[in-house]
Amino acid sequence: MGDRYASFANSDLGRTVVRRLGLPDPPRLRRHDPSAPLTPGPVLLGAASGGRLACPVRELLGRTGVDVSGAAEDGARYGALIFDATGIVDSAGLRALYDFFHPVARSVLGSGRVIVLGTAPEACGSPREATAQRALEGLVRSIGKEFGRGITAQLGYVAPGGEEALESTLRFLLSGRSAYVSGQVIRVGAGAVTAPADWARPLAGKVALITGAARGIGAATARVLARDGAEVIALDVPAAGDDLAGVANEVRGRALQLDLTAPDAPERLAAYLTGGVDVVVHNAGITRDKTLARMDAARWDSVLDVNLSSQERINDVLVERGLIGDGGRIVGVSSIAGIAGNRGQANYATSKAGVIGLVRSGAPVLADRGITINAVAPGFIETAMTARMPVLLREAGRRMNSMAQGGLPVDVAETVAWFASPGSGTVSGNVVRVCGQSLLGA
Incomplete structure (x- = not known):
C-alpha cells in the first residue's frame, strides 16, 4: 500500500489544501540518482576560528566535483551547508554557529543538507570544550526539525587523525542516499582508509x-x-x-x-x-x-x-x-x-x-x-x-x-x-x- 496522503499532498490541489489547513506537508525527497550531482547546488563551507576540518573538507569536496563557497552571497541558494565546529572550545564560542547559520537558514534548496562537524566530547581536552561540543547535538536536531522541505541535518564527530577518513561519510550524507536520515550523530574514528577505486561501485570484488x-x-x-x-x-x-x-x-x-x-x-x-x-x-x-x-x-x-x-x-x-x-x-x-x-x-x-x-x-x-x-x-x-x-x-x-x-x-x-x-x-x-x-x- 502506498502513501496516498503524500501523493495527494504533492498534487496541485493537495498543496493548496495542505497549506490552507496547516496539515502535515510531506516533501518529495531527493533519493539516489546515479546521473545526478552529489548535491542540488553549491556547498557553503564555514568554520569556527581554529577549526581543523575546513581545509580537508574543501579538498575532499573538490574531488567530488562539488562547487564550494567560503562566503555567503546575497541571493545565493545552496545545496548544503557545512560548518567546522572543531575550533569551538567553550560555550562562548557557540556564537559562531548563530553567525554562520542565521543569515543563510532560508537559503538551502529543497532536499538540501546541513552538516556540522565537531570533536567527540570524550576526546576533548577540557570540560569546557566537551560541554560546547555536546551542545552541537541540540543545534543539529533543531535544524532538522525547523528547515523542512526534505532538508536533513547531521552531526559528525571526527576524531583527530580522522580527517582523510571522512570522505565516505561526507559523500553519503550529502547525497540522495541519506534522504530519510536526519538528526543523527555519527562518529568517524582516526586512521587511514582505502578509498574505493570507483565510488559508484565501491563493493566491486566483495x-x-x-x-x-x-x-x-x-x-x-x-x-x-x-x-x-x-x-x-x-x-x-x-x-x-x-x-x-x-x-x-x-x-x-x-x-x-x-x-x-x-x-x-x-x-x-x-x-x-x-x-x-x-x-x-x-x-x-x-x-x-x-x-x-x-x-x-x-x-x-x-x-x-x-x-x-x-x-x-x-x-x-x-x-x-x-x-x-x-x-x-x-x-x-x-x-x-x-x-x-x-x-x-x-x-x-x-x-x-x-x-x-x-x-x-x-x-x-x-x-x-x-x-x-x-x-x-x-x-x-x-x-x-x-x-x-x-x-x-x-x-x-x-x-x-x-x-x-x-x-x-x-x-x-x-x-x-x-x-x-x-x-x-x-x-x-x-x-x-x-x-x-x-x-x-x-
Whole structure:
C-alpha cells in the first residue's frame, strides 16, 4: 500500500489544501540518482576560528566535483551547508554557529543538507570544550526539525587523525542516499582508509551475506549492495524459498535457505562460506507481539533467538574461523523500538536494544581485527508488514517525523551500503536511525 496522503499532498490541489489547513506537508525527497550531482547546488563551507576540518573538507569536496563557497552571497541558494565546529572550545564560542547559520537558514534548496562537524566530547581536552561540543547535538536536531522541505541535518564527530577518513561519510550524507536520515550523530574514528577505486561501485570484488533477504528491507539491501558491485548471498528460511530465489536471480547472486535458529546453523553457514565473506548484514527478524503480561515464553524466546542471539552465534563463528577478516563489515538491523520501547513489543524492543549493545560492545573488540560493526535503526518504513497495521497507527507512524512520511526499504539499504563501503573503515560502533528524525526516542 502506498502513501496516498503524500501523493495527494504533492498534487496541485493537495498543496493548496495542505497549506490552507496547516496539515502535515510531506516533501518529495531527493533519493539516489546515479546521473545526478552529489548535491542540488553549491556547498557553503564555514568554520569556527581554529577549526581543523575546513581545509580537508574543501579538498575532499573538490574531488567530488562539488562547487564550494567560503562566503555567503546575497541571493545565493545552496545545496548544503557545512560548518567546522572543531575550533569551538567553550560555550562562548557557540556564537559562531548563530553567525554562520542565521543569515543563510532560508537559503538551502529543497532536499538540501546541513552538516556540522565537531570533536567527540570524550576526546576533548577540557570540560569546557566537551560541554560546547555536546551542545552541537541540540543545534543539529533543531535544524532538522525547523528547515523542512526534505532538508536533513547531521552531526559528525571526527576524531583527530580522522580527517582523510571522512570522505565516505561526507559523500553519503550529502547525497540522495541519506534522504530519510536526519538528526543523527555519527562518529568517524582516526586512521587511514582505502578509498574505493570507483565510488559508484565501491563493493566491486566483495562478497556480501544478507539474512532475511527474501523481501522488504533485506531484498532492498540485496539490490543496493549488488548495484554497488557486491556478489550477494541472499539467505532466508526455507519457507521463503520462492521469494528468496527471485531476489537472488534479480541481483545475479546466490540463494541460501537456512533457518538461523537451527542448532547446526552456524556450522552449516561456515561450511557454505568456505571462501569467506566481506560484508555481513544481519537483517533477519520477526515479531510476536503481546503485552508482557499476556506473552507466553515461546513468543519471548523466538524473538530473542532470531533477532539477537542468532547474530551473536554467526558473528562468533565467522570471526573465530577467519571467514570474515581484515576490512570486514558487520551491519546489524536494530529499530527505534530498541531505543524508545513500544507497547506490546517488549520482546522485540529487548532484542533490538540488544543489537545496539552488540554493536557498542563489539566495536572495540573487532577493531583489533580490522573489522567494523555498526547498526541501522529503522523507524516507520513502507513494507508489507507496516501496510497491515491499523490505519490510525500507520498514519501516526508516517507523520510523526520531520519528513511527515514513511521511509522506503531502499533508505535503510543505502545506509547499510555506506557502512559496508571500504571507505568507511573508521566508522564503527555507530547506530544510525533511518527514521526521518522520528519524534519517538532520543
